[in-house]
Amino acid sequence: MPSNKEERATQMYAALGIGFVCVVIGIPLWWKTTEVYRVSLPYREIADISKTMIKYTVDLDIINGDQSLSGDHITQLSRLLSDKLETREAEVAPYYRLNIRDATEKELAKVKAMTSTSDVDGQFVSGEDGINRYQVVIIPKISPLSLQKPFLSLGRTVLVKSAGSSDIQSLADRISRVTQDSLVKEESLSKAFHTGKGTGDRTLKPEKSSMRSVRSNPSYDITFTLVNPQPDILDVQWDIEEAVKDYLDPFLQQLNKYAEINVKSQVLYFTGFLKRMKRDSKKQAFLYTDKDLPHVINPLEAKLGSHTSNNPALNFLIYVPSRDQHPIYIVDSKGVEVESNSFLSPQWGGIYIQNAPSPSDNDTLPVTVELDMRRAMEVFISQLRLLLNFQSQKNGDALVADVGNQVISKWELDGWLRSRCLENLGTSLATLQSLAQLLGEISNIVIQDDIGQQVQDAVDSIRESQHHLVEGRLEKAFLESRNAIVCSEKAFFDPSLLELLYFPEDQKFAIYIPLFLPISLPVLASLWKAFKWMREDKKQKKE
Structure with a gap:
């Protein structure tokens, strides 16, 4: 029979074996099998x-069509423009x-023969595709062309009248001002980036354009709605398909490379304005003031139908007043009728x-009535330009050519691409920073391979977009920024990253302690006794 000493030794070695299995094999195995990927x-x-x-490059060609300016004057003008357009130290800065x-002899002859601004783009054509490259043509002080302010054509040509050889400083001021404030819009670009990033100065009053326009998105949904409150009295006919083809398609074709715009239409019957209108006995009409307009949209919006897309939705409504509300006019705060008899709701339509x-x-x-779709589409396209953040710079510093059937001038399209590019970069950077902070703070969230790939794609697209901006490749920069915002938001809003799917750390301990503590106490006690026995x-043996 084994002695007590041998039995005790056997027990102690058994305890050490159990402890070894639990500590060396069990804990690592449990840790590995419960860790998150x-x-x-x-x-x-x-x-x-x-x-x-963020640095963006703009190509600016100055063509001197004033023969009174010598080589020294051109050198002085170059130096003054370089100083005024010099890149400043800022988070978003231009480089010109x-x-x-x-001017060549051919260009000089065109300048001398120019009597109007009607065919500027046909006379001065920039090389290659011309995107992000502008031509400033200096017109002589003595010229048949009457030009009090710089003129922006439908293309990328700017006409600036010279003040003569005695005032190069004034000429440099006009060129730099129209470039920075009208063509490039430096201040608006900086605000667009900081607004997208969420780091704008909250003490400053935001721009109307940023509050009015919808955020940048790869796709938009547009819905045209005819509202006929009394179809039993008026049989209203509208050829919306032909109107979209004739008036809206030229606008959409200019944007089809940069945004997908889906168009649909519908007709609403037996619904109308619920807000009671004020009747003007002198005009024999019902009047809506600017204070009444916010109460008009809600009753109509509830009947427009559900929007099932993730794209921003823009609604354009044609309202035909019923017999008991006819006619309806919109008046401003001074009581003057609005010429278009329409109103715009920011970020809605x-x-x-x-x-x-x-x-x-x-x-x-019912009496059949044909709507004037030409007038309606002119109103809607002007509103659509504002909602998509297309604004021509009709300010006191420059004259702007009327876009007419072209809808968007080329320099406006450049400015829109530049602004949306910086907004996309700011938004995607803010999204990636928030995602990195979230995943850093919550260590038990699973990060799948596809999320990691989307984050990496977003980072790569941001770098590529920044590189294209520096090189002056505006179109490629915009397309990369669009991919960056798509990838970053897809990763950020992935359902697997929902915080509610995971236990907080304190709840984990509340579950594990009642399970492992009763098991671990006897094992630890046995190990302690085994070590004491070995010692x-x-x-x-030494004694």
Whole structure:
């Protein structure tokens, strides 16, 4: 029979074996099998690109069509423009590549023969595709062309009248002002980036354009709605398909490379304005003031139908007043009728009131009425330009050519691409920073491979967009920024990253402690006794 000493030794070795299995094999195995899968994310790259200064390059060609300006004057003008357009230290800063030259004989002949601004773009054509490259043509002080202010054509040509050789400073001021404030809009670009990033100065009053326009998005949904409150009295006909083809398609074709715009239409019957209108006995009409307009949209919006797309929705309504509300006019705060008889709702759309002739008592009902779609589409396209943040710079510093059927001038399109590009970069940077912070704070969120790939794609697109901006490749920069915002938001809003799917750390301990504590106490006690026995046994052997 084994002695007590041998039995005790056997028990102690058994305790050590159990402890070894639990500590050396069990704990690592449990730790490995319960850990969450987290693909490595480029946290350092996100931090680096967030600190990178955004610089965009603009090509500016100055063509001297004033023969009274000598080579010294051109040199002086070049130096003054370089000083005024010099890149400043800021998070968003422009860089102008200047090229100043004398007009060729052919160009000089065109300048001398110019009597109007009607065909400026046909006479001065920039090379290649011309995107992000502008031509400033200096017109002589003595010229048949009457030009008191700089003139912006439908293309990328600007006409500036010279003040003569005695005032190069004034000429440089006009060129730099029209470039910075009208063509490039430096201040608006900086605000667009900081607004997208969420780092704008909250003490400053935001621009109306940023509050009015919808945020940048790869796709938009447009819905045209005809509202006929009394179809039993008026049979309103509208050829919306032909109107979209004739008036809206030229606008959409200019944007089809940069945004997908989906158009649909509908007709609403037996619904109308619920807000009671004020009747003007002198005008024999019902009047809506600017204070009444906010109460008009809500009753109509509830009946427009559900919007099932993730794209921003823009609504354009044609309202035909009923017999008991005919006619309706919109007046401003001073009581003056609004010429378009329409109003714009920021980030929502617009409503146009078309007063159809009211049927007489002898007419057979319903009376068929054809709407003037040309007038309606002119109103809606002007509203759509504002909602998509297209604004021509019709300010006191420059004259702007009427866009007419072209809808968007080329320099306006450049400005829109530049603004949306910076807004996309700001938004995607803010999204990646928020995502990195979220995943850093909650360590048990699973990060799948596809999320890691989307984050990496967003980082790469941001870097590519910044590089294209520096090189002056505006179109490529915009397309990369659009991909960056799509990838970053897809990663950020992935359902697997929902915080509610994961237990907080304190709840984990509340679950594990009641499970492992009763098991671990006997094991730890046995290990402690085994170590004590080994130490005593070693001491006895030495003695």
